[in-house]
Amino acid sequence: MSKNSDIAYLNYRQLVWRRLRKNRLGMLCAAVLIVFYIIAGFAEFFAPYDYAEPNITYRYVPPQVLRFRDTEGFHIRPRVAALKEKSDPLTHEITYTADISHCYPVRFFTRGYSYKLIGIFPCRMHLIGSDGPMYILGTDRMGRDLLSRIIHGARVSLTVGLIGVLLSILIGSLLGTASGYAGGWIDVGIQRLIELLSAFPSIPLWMALAAALPPTWSSVQVYIGITIILSLLGWGGLARQVRGKVLSLREADYVLAARSVGAGHFHIIRKCLLPPCYGHIIVMATLAIPGMILGETALSFLGLGIRPPMTSWGVLLEEAQRVTVVLQYPWLLIPAIPVVLVVICFNFLGDAIRDAADPYGS
Amino acid sequence: MTNMIIRRLLLAVPTLIVISMVSFFIIQLAPGDFLTQKIAELEQRYGDASSLARVQELRERYGLDKPIYVQYGKWVWGALHGDFGESFRYEREVSELIWERIGYTLVLSIGALIFIYVVSIPLGIYSATHNRSLPDRVLMLLCFLGMSMPTFLVALTVIVVVFNTLGIPLFGLFSMQYESAPWSWAKFVDLLKHLWIPVIVMSLNGVGGLVRIMRANMLDVLGEPFVLAARAKGLSERAVIYRHAARIAINPVISILGMSLPSIVSGETIIAIVLGLPTIGPLLFQSLQDQDMYLAGTLILMTSTLLIVGNLLADIVLAWADPRIRYE
Numbered sequence: 001m002s003k004n005s006d007i008a009y010l011n012y013r014q015l016v017w018r019r020l021r022k023n024r025l026g027m028l029c030a031a032v033l034i035v036f037y038i039i040a041g042f043a044e045f046f047a048p049y050d051y052a053e054p055n056i057t058y059r060y061v062p063p064q065v066l067r068f069r070d071t072e073g074f075h076i077r078p079r080v081a082a083l084k085e086k087s088d089p090l091t092h093e094i095t096y097t098a099d100i101s102h103c104y105p106v107r108f109f110t111r112g113y114s115y116k117l118i119g120i121f122p123c124r125m126h127l128i129g130s131d132g133p134m135y136i137l138g139t140d141r142m143g144r145d146l147l148s149r150i151i152h153g154a155r156v157s158l159t160v161g162l163i164g165v166l167l168s169i170l171i172g173s174l175l176g177t178a179s180g181y182a183g184g185w186i187d188v189g190i191q192r193l194i195e196l197l198s199a200f201p202s203i204p205l206w207m208a209l210a211a212a213l214p215p216t217w218s219s220v221q222v223y224i225g226i227t228i229i230l231s232l233l234g235w236g237g238l239a240r241q242v243r244g245k246v247l248s249l250r251e252a253d254y255v256l257a258a259r260s261v262g263a264g265h266f267h268i269i270r271k272c273l274l275p276p277c278y279g280h281i282i283v284m285a286t287l288a289i290p291g292m293i294l295g296e297t298a299l300s301f302l303g304l305g306i307r308p309p310m311t312s313w314g315v316l317l318e319e320a321q322r323v324t325v326v327l328q329y330p331w332l333l334i335p336a337i338p339v340v341l342v343v344i345c346f347n348f349l350g351d352a353i354r355d356a357a358d359p360y361g362s
Numbered sequence: 363m364t365n366m367i368i369r370r371l372l373l374a375v376p377t378l379i380v381i382s383m384v385s386f387f388i389i390q391l392a393p394g395d396f397l398t399q400k401i402a403e404l405e406q407r408y409g410d411a412s413s414l415a416r417v418q419e420l421r422e423r424y425g426l427d428k429p430i431y432v433q434y435g436k437w438v439w440g441a442l443h444g445d446f447g448e449s450f451r452y453e454r455e456v457s458e459l460i461w462e463r464i465g466y467t468l469v470l471s472i473g474a475l476i477f478i479y480v481v482s483i484p485l486g487i488y489s490a491t492h493n494r495s496l497p498d499r500v501l502m503l504l505c506f507l508g509m510s511m512p513t514f515l516v517a518l519t520v521i522v523v524v525f526n527t528l529g530i531p532l533f534g535l536f537s538m539q540y541e542s543a544p545w546s547w548a549k550f551v552d553l554l555k556h557l558w559i560p561v562i563v564m565s566l567n568g569v570g571g572l573v574r575i576m577r578a579n580m581l582d583v584l585g586e587p588f589v590l591a592a593r594a595k596g597l598s599e600r601a602v603i604y605r606h607a608a609r610i611a612i613n614p615v616i617s618i619l620g621m622s623l624p625s626i627v628s629g630e631t632i633i634a635i636v637l638g639l640p641t642i643g644p645l646l647f648q649s650l651q652d653q654d655m656y657l658a659g660t661l662i663l664m665t666s667t668l669l670i671v672g673n674l675l676a677d678i679v680l681a682w683a684d685p686r687i688r689y690e
């Protein structure tokens with residue numbers, strides 16, 4: 001802002017931000033996403049249990065209710081009832097019911113299993129914990145706490161989209177500018193390549209590529225592989241947009257001016273042609289993230305994606321793949337809720353950014 | 363028009379060639395395929411004259427001792443003559459297996475496509491003509507949700523909810539008693555009873571997107587001078603909207619027909635796996651898990667080919683619907 005006059009001015013970025021801030025739904029979604037990413041970042045702190053540790057005494061425990069009232073009366077601090085085990089005399093199948101006469105209070109900022117915060121600081125502090133078994137979202141077939149698994153799964157599910165989109169942006173803007181700036185046979189070749197990519201149905205191709213990842217790979221290698229696979233198909237649309245923009249600006253006066261004072265190709269692309277595309281790129285990127293998150297979820301759900309011991313929301317949903325299992329233990333579908341929530345938030349946010357990216361419009 | 367079709371057909375040829383290459387090399391990427399295992403098994407476990415003869419026959423047919431481009435050439439040459447190789451898991455010809463299922467895939471995909479258009483266009487028109495009203499806002503919110511829903515999870519949820527409330531198992535496309543029965547009217551009715559759920563679930567994403575596009579187009583068109591002129595002539599509002607505005611607003615919607623096909627086919631693949639439908643989606647999944655390479659490759663080739671044909675048809679429909687479009 002200028003100091004000496006009463007007239008203030010806002011640059012493009014400030015205008016966009018001002019407009020974006022007014023979109024309440026968009027801001028709400030951004031806030032929800034930030035919360036999700038914080039939880040994913042400090043997953044060990046937020047998760048009450050170790051996500052990978054099986055506990056065969058508590059298999060398929062249904063979600064436990066947080067109670068404020070038990071046999072002793074009302075409590076401010078929520079409690080969970082103890083679990084009463086019942087074995088079916090015919091099938092030997094074990095079911096659990098709540099035993100309200102024994103309740104454990106939920107403790108906040110309590111000590112639990114030890115871990116390393118952000119992979120560096122040794123720590124035993126957890127947001128919630130309890131003296132007895134406390135499975136707020138139930139457990140899976142190996143007795144692992146579903147809440148802790150969802151919190152840990154967020155790491156993979158939320159970063160696959162981000163990293164995949166970053167790769168997509170990189171490929172898309174590189175080939176898009178090359179296509180628009182160079183023209184000629186490079187342009188024709190890249191455009192044909194994009195058309196070809198769009199002719200492939202994404203999920204079958206993703207499935208085929210994911211199935212080709214060697215079974216000997218570690219789960220980290222598979223994670224990287226899946227991210228690359230997801231980004232391989234996604235860059236076409238972005239490249240097209242960038243190309244269109246570059247094509248229209250290539251002969252603009254300020255670009256010609258830059259060229260006439262002897263700026264090199266690289267300088268022109270970086271300083272003159274790419275900045276006007278940033279708006280497009282950010283919008284396309286935000287709107288592309290949900291597709292990648294869903295892609296990872298779908299692949300892992302089918303068992304072709306992330307491999308244990310790593311976990312993701314798709315891996316958790318894989319347990320719900322068989323309908324008979326879901327009918328018996330419906331809480332295994334709970335990981336679908338964060339998936340849908342995150343996808344919706346990214347869509348709304350992308351839409352809000354798209355509206356805001358044109359601050360001079362009505 | 364004829365010229366355009368011929369030109370597009372010619373352009374499709376190199377695309378198909380590249381797609382066939384990609385399909386073939388993707389399946390070659392996978393380590394430890396079924397064929398290698400099968401040959402090892404035939405040689406080591408049996409090892410008698412007839413097994414060795416079979417090994418020789420397989421080597422011969424797929425050119426296994428030749429370099430990879432010869433194997434590809436053999437596969438494509440066979441494919442042009444309707445021989446796509448053999449599924450080693452099912453021990454049957456790939457073409458037979460696909461032939462059994464591709465009909466259902468087409469029925470489901472085309473059904474979903476029709477459903478999407480039949481539902482979205484009226485909703486989009488309604489939404490645009492009632493701009494910013496309460497129903498419009500609710501509809502837009504629903505569209506957003508529809509666009510964001512992971513369809514396979516919706517399919518899973520629908521199965522659980524329908525089973526728990528109505529007690530009907532929704533698995534597959536036929537009830538148990540019709541599964542292997544010959545075609546009859548009753549079987550057809552049974553098919554229709556099972557068909558609507560996958561069709562609706564598959565359409566969710568598409569409807570959400572298309573209503574928004576139709577609404578935006580319609581809003582643009584309603585601001586055009588010719589709509590004003592039509593109103594000034596004293597035409598009824600109905601005639602203005604349906605005969606003048608909607609006809610123009612519909613064109614871009616038709617032009618994305620071809621683009622919506624890949625997402626429908628993608629969605630169909632995974633929904634069919636969840637719902638246990640006898641389409642090519644679950645077959646592809648199974649073949650990828652087994653590394654049944656010729657089956658997997660052919661399925662990828664087939665779906666991509668279907669998409670190219672679909673795109674071509676969409677362009678023809680567009681040229682027919684919009685007289686302003688000229689293809690030289």
